[in-house]
Amino acid sequence: MKYRQLNSKDIFKSKRFDGSFHNADVNVYDSVITRHSLHHLSYYCSEIFTSGRNKRVYTTPEFGDPFLSNSDASSASPFTTCKYSSKKYGFDEKAILKGGMILTGRVGAIGQTVFVPKYWENFRTQGSDNIIRIVVKPQFRNGFIYAYLASRIGNLSFWRHATGGVQPFITDKMVGELPIPEFPDTFQQEVDDLIQESARLREEAADMLSEADRLLKKEAGLRDLVPEDYDYYGPRNAERKVSCFTIKRKDITTTTINAFNLSERIRKTKASITCTTKPLREVLLGGETFSSTSVPSIEVKPEHGVMFINQKDIFDNIIKGKWVSKRNVSLDRLVEYGEVIVACDGTLGENELFCRALFANEDLSGALISTHFIRMKSDGVPSGYLYTWLNSDYGFRFIRNCQAGTKLCHPIPKMFLEIPVPIISEESMNQIDTMVKNAYTKRYEANNCERKAIRMVEQEIEKWNKH
Incomplete structure (x- = not known):
């Protein structure tokens, strides 16, 4: 049972006598902050x-x-x-x-x-x-x-x-x-320094990822895509008509999937990539992708569970998943550092996060993600390099080009594995890999700075609440 001691002045001021009003967190903390x-x-x-x-x-x-x-x-x-x-x-x-x-x-x-x-x-x-x-x-x-x-x-x-x-x-x-x-100046300065450091690290991370994308295109002899290319490499959701499934995907049916025919258009696009390419399946561990298994959503306290992250939360600066029971959770299905993850289910229209790639950094390592993701472990090319390619405008549209569905869309697995991956010099691939890993580590450090600053503020306010 939840209770707290109240001064009669608080009751007269609020003109409320019911306990639910005075025990509600929104009112408890408002009275603390106001004082x-x-x-x-x-x-x-x-x-x-x-x-x-x-x-x-x-x-x-x-x-x-x-x-x-x-x-x-x-x-x-x-x-x-x-x-x-x-x-x-x-x-x-x-x-x-x-x-x-x-x-x-x-x-x-x-x-x-x-x-x-x-x-x-x-x-x-x-x-x-x-x-x-x-x-x-x-x-x-x-x-x-x-x-x-x-x-x-x-x-x-x-x-x-x-x-x-x-x-x-x-x-x-x-x-x-x-x-x-109100807090002492020294406390405010410490919190402010953490937030400013967080912003600086995010800027450095963004610059590194942009430089990695530029280096990949330079070494692979690729230019930035222009609007005329969008239909060829797969249009944006907002520009894509449902009729394209019948006009341009006549070989796709609900009962048969012919991998040769489905990948024909992807193979034709290799002509625009002047360097050597390999199909995605040849640079993945085991030649295949995988997904998490479904888990019961029994929420528990953080110390007793594992963080579960869905497709909506995973793209946020500070990921705020929910903690679920470890029971019936296969620990070998937890995310490992360096995995490349693609959001694989989305709606046709406004969901631009659909088919976007992620690099599993320290924030995601050890977490459990939903079944609505394609997960990959690279083998043959560095994981950071593979992420950079799939996250580029080319990779994004290649993924979009192999999707199926009229409302809830998802990439066709056999077609997805045929996406061409440029193979550039080993030195350049390692350089791009290092940039990506350093950038995502900086994002992790930025999140830590921000979380620490917010936690400091919350802890100080909780001290007031105890008195």
């Missing part, structure tokens, strides 16, 4: 605003600027899945995201908070009108304020002010009224 707060968030900020709804003209990356939704902004690779707003017709100065801003969701994803790294400015990154921008004054520590707002307690504070039934929302004025706890 240890001197100012609301607006005091620390020069601006808290949304960009407003401007004319949207989406185009291809070469003619547009990244246009991020709230889910894109919280992704580990935001520019991989976002839309691009026309530089000529869709540019909105007010929508530009600047380094050091704190972003939070206005509708639906309330409390989903992101710290904007400085390098986003280089791409003229814009954010949607569903993102609230929080601009902290230079004399205050934006990293500390972000750590509080991104914490579990900060998230509860957002939801206490949110309103709406079917579609909850929060306004920029409501966000400005959030109480911010």
